[in-house]
Amino acid sequence: MLAAPARAVGQPAVLRRRPKPTRYYAYLLDADEELASEFDIRMRIVARQATTVRVLMAVPGECDLWPAFESVGSGAGLLILEGLLTRETNVAGRAAAELVGAGDLLQPPSALPDELVTSEHTWRALWPTRFALLDAEFSERVRPWPHVLVALLRRVSRRVTNLDTTRAITSHPRLELRLVLLFWHLAVRWGRVEPTGIHLTLPLTHRLLGQLVGAERPSVSHALARLGDAGLISGSACDMHLHGNLRSQLESLLEHTTLELASGA
Numbered sequence: 001m002l003a004a005p006a007r008a009v010g011q012p013a014v015l016r017r018r019p020k021p022t023r024y025y026a027y028l029l030d031a032d033e034e035l036a037s038e039f040d041i042r043m044r045i046v047a048r049q050a051t052t053v054r055v056l057m058a059v060p061g062e063c064d065l066w067p068a069f070e071s072v073g074s075g076a077g078l079l080i081l082e083g084l085l086t087r088e089t090n091v092a093g094r095a096a097a098e099l100v101g102a103g104d105l106l107q108p109p110s111a112l113p114d115e116l117v118t119s120e121h122t123w124r125a126l127w128p129t130r131f132a133l134l135d136a137e138f139s140e141r142v143r144p145w146p147h148v149l150v151a152l153l154r155r156v157s158r159r160v161t162n163l164d165t166t167r168a169i170t171s172h173p174r175l176e177l178r179l180v181l182l183f184w185h186l187a188v189r190w191g192r193v194e195p196t197g198i199h200l201t202l203p204l205t206h207r208l209l210g211q212l213v214g215a216e217r218p219s220v221s222h223a224l225a226r227l228g229d230a231g232l233i234s235g236s237a238c239d240m241h242l243h244g245n246l247r248s249q250l251e252s253l254l255e256h257t258t259l260e261l262a263s264g265a
Contacts, residue, residue: 018064019056019131028053028132031081034103038151050141051148053132055081058125065123068133069108075135076152077107083129086208090120097211098163099202101189105155106131126203170214175223177253178213180232184246191242198242206237230256 028051029036029044036044056068056078063085068078080102087098087106100106109121134152142148169181183200191198206220213220227233232249234241242249 018067019058019129024055025052026055026081026132027051028079031132032079032103035148035151038147039145043145047142047145047148050145051138052141053079053134053138056131056133058083058085058129058131060125060127062122062124065106066108068131071133071135072108073136075133075137075139076149077105077134079132079134079152079155080104080106081130081132083125084127084202085129086124086126086211088122088124088211090122091117095211096214097208098166099186099212100159103155104159105134105152107156166212174253175213175215175219176227177250178215179209179220179223179227180246180249180253182209182213183233183240183242184249187242194241196241197244200240200242202238204237204240209237 027048029039029048031053039047065078072078080100082102084099084101087100088095089097089109109119111118139149165185166182169178169185172178172181184198186202187198187200190202191200193199206224207217209215209224210217210220215223224233224237230252232243232252234243244252
């Protein structure tokens, strides 16, 4: 389990709004269907009471999760029940972002004691967001059902895999390709299938897209315009339509690259 977070590591200098404890508690097996699927129906009824969790609520805007992490103590972390956040990591004045949503397990950033490259971490709620506080008492209550914590551990692994995919996307030199790959990657989780493609509705600004793909905001704006002119996307960054499918879009980008190289020659 986690050690209590050290607030000195990456703690924001400016106090941000903290997720507020609500009057509500929830049965985690009711609030998280994927976790409930770990149990057969009879065991779910028996284990339901043990999965009682305190619910925290964050309104849109920058939020300070450090007090909530301190409340977690040696527990598993903060489980997002619903909503959407960005986790921004700043190193030497440059920031990278990660989108996290329902089902993701958040834990406090940590660093080696002799770490030379320091980073700062901030969180921003993009939608109203509810968290389940999985503290040490929760871990103790679910001890008779170890597959609960095993399932939560898989959530951590899944998030690492997602970050690895995003990191690989940002390694592509062409910005239009990075954006297209990112959009289709996000579409698996947040997109809606339409007859002509995918509808992706997320509060994505050009600045945030730049942090997700490793680019400056003006470059993102120009790349989005080029993708629109090519007929691959339409709409705005926060209400986007992806036309066709990923394969056809990649082929179209490859064709445009070939034509550009030919004209340059």
